[in-house]
Amino acid sequence: MASIISRATLDAMSKTAERPSNGDTRLETTQIYDIRQHGDNPIDLRKELVTGLTGSREKNVPSLLLWDEQGQQHFEDILHCPEYYPVGAELKLFDQHSDSIAASVKPNSIIIELGAGNCKKTLTMLSALERKRKPVVYLALDVAADALAQSVSTLARLTSGFQHVVCHGLLGTYEDCATLLSREDLFHGQDILFLWFGTSITNLPWDAAADLLRRLLCHKHCSAEMLVTVDGCQDLEMINLSYDIPTGQIRSFVRNGLVHANRLLDSEVFNLDDWDFERCFDPQTRNLNLYHVAKKDMTLHVDGQDIPVVKGERVHAITSAKWTVEDVERLSASAGVVIGEKWIGPRANIGTVIPNPPL
Numbered sequence: 001m002a003s004i005i006s007r008a009t010l011d012a013m014s015k016t017a018e019r020p021s022n023g024d025t026r027l028e029t030t031q032i033y034d035i036r037q038h039g040d041n042p043i044d045l046r047k048e049l050v051t052g053l054t055g056s057r058e059k060n061v062p063s064l065l066l067w068d069e070q071g072q073q074h075f076e077d078i079l080h081c082p083e084y085y086p087v088g089a090e091l092k093l094f095d096q097h098s099d100s101i102a103a104s105v106k107p108n109s110i111i112i113e114l115g116a117g118n119c120k121k122t123l124t125m126l127s128a129l130e131r132k133r134k135p136v137v138y139l140a141l142d143v144a145a146d147a148l149a150q151s152v153s154t155l156a157r158l159t160s161g162f163q164h165v166v167c168h169g170l171l172g173t174y175e176d177c178a179t180l181l182s183r184e185d186l187f188h189g190q191d192i193l194f195l196w197f198g199t200s201i202t203n204l205p206w207d208a209a210a211d212l213l214r215r216l217l218c219h220k221h222c223s224a225e226m227l228v229t230v231d232g233c234q235d236l237e238m239i240n241l242s243y244d245i246p247t248g249q250i251r252s253f254v255r256n257g258l259v260h261a262n263r264l265l266d267s268e269v270f271n272l273d274d275w276d277f278e279r280c281f282d283p284q285t286r287n288l289n290l291y292h293v294a295k296k297d298m299t300l301h302v303d304g305q306d307i308p309v310v311k312g313e314r315v316h317a318i319t320s321a322k323w324t325v326e327d328v329e330r331l332s333a334s335a336g337v338v339i340g341e342k343w344i345g346p347r348a349n350i351g352t353v354i355p356n357p358p359l
């Protein structure tokens, strides 16, 4: 299913976007390109997991554990819950502003969506680009192979009548994408637009998010911009309900991270009956943190090491920050980029982020 990407493939995609063609032909040629540096063997993820459990700071497990195929299913369940306001807030903003957002996109851009998920928001934007007759190549990037194949194939079917937009997939992580972008032989002279929706930028620690922005956007060999969404909701009641939905979808999603951890460690290190769930909003940092919480004192056995855990101890699973526009401005400044245009809603905000100074 996955192929290797080359300059010739990118050029061929761009030609297809420029040239009106029969939709069926586009559908047949839809591809997923494998850009993973470690292939099927996520050595770094296992290493990161062990380091997070054995280090001296608060214990944590990598948030990437949440996004295996089972995790994608759990997240899809969350998206259908009315309590989970971020998805509706973003979709509404896209519905209202898709034409002006599309107007800001340069024709012949390669659009790469980071963590594309089910691509539902993307369809609104690609439809607006098609209406404006802007030829673009859209590449959905995600780390979950089966879910990515499903999303790209659904998107390709829904856009099969489009004359100016072609859709393919990239299998890999944000890190793999940053490495790919550094390749001058692939992207020389190209306009790139990243999409980063679902407030996913705030799942990364602040410094890591700034570093990734810099590595994705600041290049001499190509011109890159990013369209990014953040959840600006400051209503504590709404946030608390949304991130601990009474029917349990968030808990199931987070709990699956421990199942993934056991699989990666090849041993039942975490007995699921011994762990509870907690969500905690920090009004100072505006970070909403989700944790696994130990129900009793225990010892975890990892790679020959004994790791003591006390009752009530928390293991960090993921953060989703509720950044204001000013937060994004501060982050951008530390990454050497600035906010260009922005579209503000009552809960979701969309903005373009561009290199500063423009390269």
Ligand SMILES: C[S@@+](CC[C@H](N)C(=O)[O-])C[C@H]1O[C@@H](n2cnc3c(N)ncnc32)[C@H](O)[C@@H]1O
Pocket: 064, 067, 114, 115, 116, 117, 118, 119, 121, 141, 142, 143, 144, 172, 173, 174, 175, 196, 197, 198, 199, 200
């Ligand atoms: C919060 S969901 C957002 C999905 C979609 N963009 C949306 O707005 O509904 C995050 C998505 O990013 C993917 N993801 C998370 N971390 C990733 C990483 N480091 N590299 C690539 N994809 C990642 C997950 O698999 C998941 O599909």
